[in-house]
Amino acid sequence: xxxxxxxxxxxxxxxxxxxxxxxxxxxxxxxxxxxxxxxxxxxxxxxxxxxxxxxxxxxxxxxxxxxxxxxxxxxxxxxxxxxxxxxxxxxxxxxxxxxxxxxxxxxxxxxxxxxxxxxxxxxxxxxxxxxxxxxxxxxxxxxxxxxxxxxxxxxxxxxxxxxxxxxxxxxxxxxxxxxxxxxxxxxxxxxxxxxxxxxxxxxxxxxxxxxxxxxxxxxxxxxxxxxxxxxxxxxxxxxxxxxxxxxxxxxxxxxxxxxxxxxxxxxxxxxxxxxxxxxxxxxxxxxxxxxxxxxxxxxxxxxxxxxxxxxxxxxxxxxxxxxxxxxxxxxxxxxxxxxxxxxxxxxxxxxxxxxxxxxxxxxxxxxxxxxxxxxx
Numbered sequence: 001x002x003x004x005x006x007x008x009x010x011x012x013x014x015x016x017x018x019x020x021x022x023x024x025x026x027x028x029x030x031x032x033x034x035x036x037x038x039x040x041x042x043x044x045x046x047x048x049x050x051x052x053x054x055x056x057x058x059x060x061x062x063x064x065x066x067x068x069x070x071x072x073x074x075x076x077x078x079x080x081x082x083x084x085x086x087x088x089x090x091x092x093x094x095x096x097x098x099x100x101x102x103x104x105x106x107x108x109x110x111x112x113x114x115x116x117x118x119x120x121x122x123x124x125x126x127x128x129x130x131x132x133x134x135x136x137x138x139x140x141x142x143x144x145x146x147x148x149x150x151x152x153x154x155x156x157x158x159x160x161x162x163x164x165x166x167x168x169x170x171x172x173x174x175x176x177x178x179x180x181x182x183x184x185x186x187x188x189x190x191x192x193x194x195x196x197x198x199x200x201x202x203x204x205x206x207x208x209x210x211x212x213x214x215x216x217x218x219x220x221x222x223x224x225x226x227x228x229x230x231x232x233x234x235x236x237x238x239x240x241x242x243x244x245x246x247x248x249x250x251x252x253x254x255x256x257x258x259x260x261x262x263x264x265x266x267x268x269x270x271x272x273x274x275x276x277x278x279x280x281x282x283x284x285x286x287x288x289x290x291x292x293x294x295x296x297x298x299x300x301x302x303x304x305x306x307x308x309x310x311x312x313x314x315x316x317x318x319x320x321x322x323x324x325x326x327x328x329x330x331x332x333x334x335x336x337x338x339x340x341x342x343x344x345x346x347x348x349x350x351x352x353x354x355x356x357x358x359x360x361x362x363x364x365x366x367x368x369x370x371x372x373x374x375x376x
Contacts, residue, residue, distance in 0.1 A: 002158075002160040002191075002192045003063060003192065004025070004060070004062055004192065005026075005060070005061040006025070006058065006059070006060050007023055008021050008022070008057060009021070009048060009058035009059075010056045010058055011044050011055050011216075017216055018216050019044055019045060019056075020215070021057075022041075023218075024045075026192060026194065028159075028192055029191070030193070031183065031192075031193040031206060031207055032210070032211060033196070033197060033207040033211065034046060034195070034197075034211050035197060035198070035200065035239075036198065036213040037198055038198065040216070041214075042198075043164060043196055044216075046164055046196045049062075050078055050081070050083055051076060051078030051083075054075055056070070057071075058070060062081060062160060063159050063160075082156070082158050083162060084105075084152075084154060084155075084156070084191075085161070085164070086146075086153045086164070088169060090142075090146055090148070092137045092145055093137070094138050096136075096137065097137070098133050098135050098136075098140070099120050099124070099133035101148055102148065102151045103155070104152065104155075105152060105155045106119060106120070106155050106156060120133065121133075123154055124151060127148070127150055129144065129147055142170055143170055143177070143178060146167070146169075146170065146178055149166070150181070150185060154185065154189055154191070158191065159191065159192060160191060161193050162196075163193065163196060164196050165196055165197055165198070166178075167182075167202065175202070176205075179202055179206055180205075182195075183205075183206050200240055200241060203224065203227075204224040204228060205224075207224055208223070209222065210222065210227045212227060212236050214235055219233060219235055219236055220232050227240060228240060230363065233365050233366040233367075233369075234367055236365075237286035237365050238286075242286040242287060242288050243331040244285075244286065244288070244331055245368075246284070246328060247262075247263045247284055247285070248260040248263050248283060248285055249261050249263070249282055250280065250283055253270075253273070253276040255276070256272055256274065257270055257272065258270070258277065258283070258364055259271075259302055260364070262325075262328050263328075264326070265326035265328050267326055268303075269285065269305075269357050270303050270357070271285050271287075271359060271364050272359070273363070285362060285363070285364060287361060289321075289332050289333040291357055291358045292333070292334070292355050292356070292357055292358075293338060293355065293356055293358070294338055294339075294342060294344070294354065294355060295354045295355055295356035297354045298354070305325045305326070305355055305357075306325065306354055306355075307325040307352070307353060308324045308325075308352045309323060309348060309350065310324050310349060312347045312349060318333050318335045319333070319334050319336070319339075320333050323355070325355075330355075334347065
C-alpha cells in the first residue's frame with residue numbers, strides 16, 4: 001500500500017492557474033475521490049500525481065518516495081512510479097486479446113512463466129471475465145472493456161491506482177454495478193485509490209473521503225456524510241444538491257442554532273451553525289427540498305411559512321414543488337405518503353399551503369465566492 005503527500009502543488013497553463021498551491025495527504029489504503037465540476041482542477045491534480053503532467057511548482061511523494069520536487073528538478077516518469085491507471089476511454093490495446101491486455105504490465109515488470117499466468121487468471125476471475133481471456137477486447141461491451149482495464153491496472157500490484165472518470169461512458173445501471181466492483185477490488189487488493197468524478201452519487205457510495213475542488217483549491221474535504229449533510233459553503237451545497245440557497249439576516253439563536261430572517265420577507269427559519277453570528281449579520285442559508293414538510297398553519301412561527309404553488313411536478317413517490325413564499329422562491333419535495341396522511345389532494349398551481357423547514361438540516365454556509373475559490 002502507498003500513502004500520498006502533496007505540498008504546494010501548482011500547475012499553470014500559459015498564464016492560467018489550474019492548481020493553486022495544493023496541499024493534500026492520503027493515507028495508505030484510503031479510497032479518496034476528487035469531486036467537482038469541469039475546470040475545478042480535479043483531473044489536473046490526478047494527472048500530476050500519476051506523472052502525466054509536470055507540475056509548475058510543489059512536491060509529490062508516493063509511499064515515502066519523492067516523485068516530484070520542482071525546486072530540485074526531480075520528476076519521476078509515470079512508468080517508474082509503480083502506479084495503476086484506469087481511464088475514461090478504457091485505453092485498451094485493440095489488437096490484443098483480453099489476456100494479452102492484462103499481461104502487458106506483467107511483461108514490462110518482468111513477471112514471466114507460471115506466475116504471469118496465475119496472476120492473469122486470478123485477475124480475470126476477480127473481474128468476472130475468466131471465460132473471456134482469448135476474446136479480442138473490441139468484441140466486448142463497454143462494461144466488459146472497463147473490467148479489463150481494471151484487471152490490467154491491478155496486474156503489476158501497484159500501491160496506488162488512479163481512476164479518471166472511469167464510469168462516465170456507461171449507462172446508469174452499469175455504472176452502479178461497476179462502481180461496486182471498483183470498491184470491492186480496492187478492498188480485496190488493499191490499494192490506495194484516487195478517483196476523479198463529477199458525479200456526487202458515485203463519490204458518496206465509493207469513498208472513504210471526498211475532496212471537493214473549486215478553481216484549483218480544495219473547497220472542503222470530509223467523509224461522504226460530512227460533505228452531504230454539512231457543506232460549509234454555498235459552492236459545495238449547490239454542487240451537492242441543496243436546491244435552496246438564499247440570503248438573510250441573523251435575528252436570534254443560541255448554541256448551534258441560528259434564526260435567520262429571509263431577505264425581503266418576514267419568514268424566519270432556524271438553521272444549524274457551528275457558531276451563531278451576531279444579530280444583524282448577513283448570512284447565506286442552504287437546505288434541501290426534502291428538508292421541507294407540510295405543517296400546521298403557523299406562518300409566524302420560526303421555521304414555518306406559507307407558500308403558493310407555482311409549479312407542481314410528479315416524480316413518482318413525490319411531487320417537486322416550486323413555491324412563492326412572500327416573494328422568495330423555495331423548492332420543496334413532498335412525498336405522496338405525506339399528502340395521503342393529511343388527506344390532501346395533489347398540489348396544484350395556485351394552492352397556498354403551510355410548510356416547515358427542518359432546523360436541524362438547514363445550514364448557514366459561506367456565500368458564493370465569484371473569485372478563484374475560497375480554499376477551505
